[in-house]
Amino acid sequence: MTYLHVRFPRLKESLPRLPLGDGPTPVRPLPGLSEGAAQVWLKDDGAYGNGGWGGNKVRKLEWLLPDVRHSGRKTILSVGGLGTNWGLATALYAREHGLRTVLALVDQPVDDYVRAQLGRLRESGAKLYFTRTKGRTVAAVPWLFARHFSGGRPPYVLGAGGSSPVGALGYVEAALEIAAQVEDGLLPEPSHIVTAVGSGGTTAGLLLGLRLAGLRTRVVGVVVNDTLRLDGVTLPRLARRTAKLLERRGAGPLRFESGEEDLTVVRDRLGKGYGHPTPEGERAREHAAGREGLVLEPVYTAKAVAALRAMNEEGRFGDGPILFLQTNGPR
Numbered sequence: 343m344t345y346l347h348v349r350f351p352r353l354k355e356s357l358p359r360l361p362l363g364d365g366p367t368p369v370r371p372l373p374g375l376s377e378g379a380a381q382v383w384l385k386d387d388g389a390y391g392n393g394g395w396g397g398n399k400v401r402k403l404e405w406l407l408p409d410v411r412h413s414g415r416k417t418i419l420s421v422g423g424l425g426t427n428w429g430l431a432t433a434l435y436a437r438e439h440g441l442r443t444v445l446a447l448v449d450q451p452v453d454d455y456v457r458a459q460l461g462r463l464r465e466s467g468a469k470l471y472f473t474r475t476k477g478r479t480v481a482a483v484p485w486l487f488a489r490h491f492s493g494g495r496p497p498y499v500l501g502a503g504g505s506s507p508v509g510a511l512g513y514v515e516a517a518l519e520i521a522a523q524v525e526d527g528l529l530p531e532p533s534h535i536v537t538a539v540g541s542g543g544t545t546a547g548l549l550l551g552l553r554l555a556g557l558r559t560r561v562v563g564v565v566v567n568d569t570l571r572l573d574g575v576t577l578p579r580l581a582r583r584t585a586k587l588l589e590r591r592g593a594g595p596l597r598f599e600s601g602e603e604d605l606t607v608v609r610d611r612l613g614k615g616y617g618h619p620t621p622e623g624e625r626a627r628e629h630a631a632g633r634e635g636l637v638l639e640p641v642y643t644a645k646a647v648a649a650l651r652a653m654n655e656e657g658r659f660g661d662g663p664i665l666f667l668q669t670n671g672p673r
């Protein structure tokens with residue numbers, strides 16, 4: 343079932359979804375994760391994805407791959423870090439659906455996790471270009487674009503993380519799924535959802551989807567990427583562009599606005615930058631694994647949980663409950 347299509351039947355044709363995973367993803371309490379006053383719950387989107395790789399990128403691809411197909415393009419051109427979860431998910435699911443992937447990769451700190459990820463990228467069938475810096479990557483894109491025409495058509499270009507309005511639909515849909523779980527009594531209505539912000543599509547999609555669902559839940563986005571502008575201006579803007587996309591494709595007027603109170607952007611958990619582990623993040627990882635059997639990785643989810651723990655101890659979530667979105671899904 344696709345909640346967006348039930349809600350807006352005209353989108354079935356104009357914005358099709360290609361199911362790549364099985365929802366709803368499980369929710370459960372995490373009593374050991376944090377010492378603060380607010381109860382913490384987990385929504386495990388790491389479990390999402392049937393194609394050998396899971397996590398939040400799969401939900402974006404469910405909307406992006408039909409858009410690529412509809413455009414008649416045969417190749418996706420995108421960018422990411424050396425350990426890009428986005429690039430890997432794209433390569434694996436695109437290949438399954440007859441599309442090629444070309445990736446330009448920017449350097450990031452290399453640890454065992456990134457090394458393993460690079461190995462998976464090499465096996466994914468994607469064509470990899472090691473463009474190293476952001477500047478060289480931006481400069482290389484026109485050349486890669488020209489070089490990877492196929493069947494007379496140019497590649498479909500996607501920014502890092504797949505955070506276009508079409509990609510963000512994955513988390514509009516996920517927010518409607520959360521609302522259904524609240525409705526079914528599986529989850530108390532969260533006061534806040536905490537998630538890592540890498541390219542913004544997850545946060546922006548949630549922001550829009552929660553309002554469409556009529557929940558009062560606020561989004562707390564923990565920024566882990568300093569190579570893109572991700573803040574209280576750009577994230578709501580992406581949510582509004584996503585609302586406009588739905589309106590243009592037949593959802594009717596949505597009157598979406600997001601107020602300042604709907605989103606908290608946390609920018610002080612980055613440490614030295616994208617991909618650099620932080621001491622609090624590493625402590626959060628150990629704690630989550632030991633107390634809850636919850637596997638976090640250093641780049642995104644460890645920093646998000648470190649922020650959640652610190653803010654909860656400071657009483658920033660009131661009585662909660664808080665929903666932590668597990669976005670990481672290696673298999």
Ligand SMILES: *Cc1c(COP(=O)(O)O)cnc(C)c1O
Pocket residue numbers: 397398399427428503505538539540541542543544545642643669670671
């Ligand atoms: C990409 C990613 C995120 C961030 O999601 P965005 O939509 O890019 O902001 C969070 N966690 C993990 C594990 C990711 O791979």
